[in-house]
Amino acid sequence: MHRTVFMIAGLLAVLLVGAPAVAADNGLTVLAVPPASNGQTRLQIEVTEPSLQKELRSAGVSPERFRVAVEQAGAQVTGVRRMADSSEGRYTVLAFDQSGSFSEYWSQAFGLAKDYADALGARPRHHTVAVMTFGQSKSTHCEERTAAGLEACLAKVQRLGTVQRVTRLKFYIQQAVREAASEQPLSRGGSREVIVFTDAGEESAALKVKELAREARDKGVRLHLVVFSGQGKGKGFAQRLDEMSQLAEGSGGRYIQVEDGNARQALTGLVGALENLYWLDVDFCGVKPGQTSDRLSVEALSGRATTAWSGPVSFRQRAEGRATTACPGSVAMGPAPARTGPGSQTGASSSAASPGTATGNSGSMTPPGSSTGTPGTGSTGSTTGTAAGTPGAGMQPGGSMSAPVSESASRGFPWWLLALLVGLGLLLLLVLIVLLSRRRSEPAPAPQVVALPPAAEPPPAQPEPPPAAPAVWKDPFATLPETRLVVVKGPPGLEPFYRVHKASFTIGARSGEMDLAVELPQLSGHHATVQLFKAGNVFVKDEHSTNGTFVDGRRLNPGERVQVKPGQSIRLSQHLEFTLVQPGLQPSGEPSAGEPLVAAPPAEPVAAQPSADAPRVKSRTFYAPVRGDDE
Numbered sequence: 001m002h003r004t005v006f007m008i009a010g011l012l013a014v015l016l017v018g019a020p021a022v023a024a025d026n027g028l029t030v031l032a033v034p035p036a037s038n039g040q041t042r043l044q045i046e047v048t049e050p051s052l053q054k055e056l057r058s059a060g061v062s063p064e065r066f067r068v069a070v071e072q073a074g075a076q077v078t079g080v081r082r083m084a085d086s087s088e089g090r091y092t093v094l095a096f097d098q099s100g101s102f103s104e105y106w107s108q109a110f111g112l113a114k115d116y117a118d119a120l121g122a123r124p125r126h127h128t129v130a131v132m133t134f135g136q137s138k139s140t141h142c143e144e145r146t147a148a149g150l151e152a153c154l155a156k157v158q159r160l161g162t163v164q165r166v167t168r169l170k171f172y173i174q175q176a177v178r179e180a181a182s183e184q185p186l187s188r189g190g191s192r193e194v195i196v197f198t199d200a201g202e203e204s205a206a207l208k209v210k211e212l213a214r215e216a217r218d219k220g221v222r223l224h225l226v227v228f229s230g231q232g233k234g235k236g237f238a239q240r241l242d243e244m245s246q247l248a249e250g251s252g253g254r255y256i257q258v259e260d261g262n263a264r265q266a267l268t269g270l271v272g273a274l275e276n277l278y279w280l281d282v283d284f285c286g287v288k289p290g291q292t293s294d295r296l297s298v299e300a301l302s303g304r305a306t307t308a309w310s311g312p313v314s315f316r317q318r319a320e321g322r323a324t325t326a327c328p329g330s331v332a333m334g335p336a337p338a339r340t341g342p343g344s345q346t347g348a349s350s351s352a353a354s355p356g357t358a359t360g361n362s363g364s365m366t367p368p369g370s371s372t373g374t375p376g377t378g379s380t381g382s383t384t385g386t387a388a389g390t391p392g393a394g395m396q397p398g399g400s401m402s403a404p405v406s407e408s409a410s411r412g413f414p415w416w417l418l419a420l421l422v423g424l425g426l427l428l429l430l431v432l433i434v435l436l437s438r439r440r441s442e443p444a445p446a447p448q449v450v451a452l453p454p455a456a457e458p459p460p461a462q463p464e465p466p467p468a469a470p471a472v473w474k475d476p477f478a479t480l481p482e483t484r485l486v487v488v489k490g491p492p493g494l495e496p497f498y499r500v501h502k503a504s505f506t507i508g509a510r511s512g513e514m515d516l517a518v519e520l521p522q523l524s525g526h527h528a529t530v531q532l533f534k535a536g537n538v539f540v541k542d543e544h545s546t547n548g549t550f551v552d553g554r555r556l557n558p559g560e561r562v563q564v565k566p567g568q569s570i571r572l573s574q575h576l577e578f579t580l581v582q583p584g585l586q587p588s589g590e591p592s593a594g595e596p597l598v599a600a601p602p603a604e605p606v607a608a609q610p611s612a613d614a615p616r617v618k619s620r621t622f623y624a625p626v627r628g629d630d631e
Contacts, residue, residue: 026308026310026311027048027049027052027300027308027309028048028049028308028309029310030043030217030310031044031046031222031252032044032217032218033217033296033313033315034186034218034219034220035318036284036315036318037318037320038321038323039284039285039287039320039323039324040282042279042280042281042282043282043296044220045277045278046273047276047278049307049308052302052308055302056082057275061080061081061082063078065080065301066299066300067301068280068282068298069298069332069335069336070317071295071312072287073285073286073287073288073294073327075283075284075331076282076331077281077282078281078282079279080278080279080280080281082278083189083190083279088188088189088190088191089128089191090126090127090193091191092129092130092180092192092193093132093176093193093194094113094129094132094197095172095173096110096132096157097134097169097199097201098134098135098160098164099166099201100162100164101199101201102167102197102228103162105199105230106158106161110154110158112263113154114151115268116195116267116268117147117150117154128143128144129143130144130179130180130183131144131153131154131157132176132179134167134176135163135165135166136164136165136168138172141153141156169198169201171207173194173196177215177216177219177221177223180192180193181219191220192220192221192222193270194223195224195267196225196226197226198226199227199229200240200241200243201240206525206543207525209243209246209247209250211525212247213246213250216250217251217252217313218315223247224253224255224270225244225245226258226267227244227255227256228258229241229257229259230258230259241257280298285322285325285328286325286326286331286333287318288319290319292318293317294314295313296312297313298310480501480533481532481534481536481582482584483536484498484500484581485500485579485581486578486579486580487577488578489575490518490575490576490577491518491519491575491576494518500530501515502515502532503531503532504530504531505529506528506529506530509523509525510525513525513526514526518576520576522547522573522575523576524545524547527542527543528570538565539562539563539564540561540564541559544558545558545572548573550569550571550572551568551570551571552569565580566580568580
C-alpha cells in the first residue's frame, strides 16, 4: 500500500514542479559565444519576444538593458550594438542535398529557395549568398549580392539535378560552417548562417551532433535545417530527424520540417531576423586560476524586472589577463536564478526600490543594473532588483540567487494542466480511502500451530579435506596473446609501441573515448578498430573514416574488416602508420614444432608433491593461431 501511495504522490509532485517550466518562454537566444580572450568576448544574441523587440526598436538599447550571468565568474556588459543599425555584412550559404534520395524533393526545395531570394529583394544589400551542392563531394557554384543574380544562379543549379549516389550530410554541413566563418570572420562582425535543404538520408556516425553544434556556435554560424520527411521510414530515420533538430537548436538556428507547417513563411522569416540581432561586449572578472571553461546566460531588463532570458550556454573561458582580477562591488558573481516562466515580478519577501532610492538602512543608492554589498553575500531586508538577478530574488551565500516568485508564470498556467492536477489529487485521496478501509475490514489471521519434525541424527563426521595444491604460475597471455602496434610514422610524442590489451581496441582523434587517441587533424574521431582473438588472430575494421585505413598499402572500403598478419603494416590516413608485431607467434600464423608460443615463465622453486588423494592440478594450455576468428 505504501509503495502505491508514494508512486502516485511522486507523479503528482513531478507535475507540480515541472508544469511552470513547460509554460516558460525565454525570449532570448545566444547565437555566438567566441572563446574569451584577455577577459573579454563579444556575444551575439537574438531577441525572440515580440513585445521586447518592439520596445528595443522604439526606445533604443544600452548596456543597462542587458545582464550576463556567469556560473564561475563575474561579468559586465560594456557595450550593445544592434546589427541592423550598422553596415556590417551578412553571409549565407544555401546548401542543397544532391544525393539520389532527394530527387523527389529537388524542385520543391528550389521553389522555397527562390521565395527566400524574393524576400531578399526588399532588404539592404550588405548580404552575400553562396549556393552549394553536396553529396559524396561538394561544389560551391556562385556567390551573389543581388536577388536577381541569386535567382539566376538557383535556376542554373536546379538544372543539374540529383547526380550523386550518397550523402555525407554532417561532414559537408561542417564544411559549410567553416566556409561561412572564413568568408565573414567574427572579428568583422556581421552575421553568418547556413541553410541546408535535405531529407536527412543515410548518414555516417563519424561526426557527433554536439561537437558540430559547438563548433558552429564558437564561430558564430547559425544552422537552419529545412528537412523533407515525406518518404522517411524506420527507427533510424526518426533518430536522424532528432539529430537534425538538435543540430539546428544547438547552434541557435531553426529546424523547419516541411510537412509539419508553413515552411515558406518560416524560411522567408529568416531574412528579417537581422532586425533582432545584437552584439554584446562583455568583460569578465574573478576567473579562477587554471579555469578553461564556463557557462553563461543573458537577461533582458526593463527597469527592475527581468523580461526575457536565455538558456545557459557553454564557452571557453581562459584565466588570463584582466579576467583574474577581483570583481568590483557593482558586479555580481554567480549564475542567474532558476526561471519558472516568462518575465518575473518582485518577490514577496523583498520590497522593491525604485531607481535612485536608498536600499535598506545603508543609505546607498541602487541604480538599475548594479548590486549592493560584496559579491557572493546577501543583504537581508534590502532591495535586490539589480543586475545580480531578478527583482525580489535575494543573493545567497556563494553568489547564487534565490528563485523569484513569478506572477506571469501563474497567469500563463494552462487550465487543462490544472484540471489534471486536481483529478490526480482526487484519485490519490480515493486510493487512500479504499486501501485504509480494506485494511480495517480484513480479519486478523488465526495463529497456526506447526508441528516440529523429530530431531535428526547428527551426520557422521567427515574426514578433513587434504591440503590444497600449491599455487602454480599462470601465463599472463593465456587469454589474449601479446600483440603490439609498433609506431613507424606519426606525430612527435608517440610511444615506440602500443599493446593491444583488449579484444576491441579503438583508435581515433577523440580524446577520452578512444583506447589510443592521437591528435591529428587527418584522423577521424573514431577512425579504426583493431580486434584481437584468443587464438592470436588480428582483424582491422575501418570505421567510415574520412581519410581511409590501409593494410599493406590497400585502402579498405568504409566499414570493411580484414585480417592482418604479424609483420604487415596498418596505416591510418597518410600520417600515422604501425607494424603489427606478436612476439609469441610466428609471422606465418603457424606454431613452430616443439616450441611454445609464449616464453617460458621464470624459474620457480620446486613445490612439494601433493599426496595421492589430492586433486590433480590442471596443466597450462598455450593457444596457437588457427584459421577461424571465433576462438
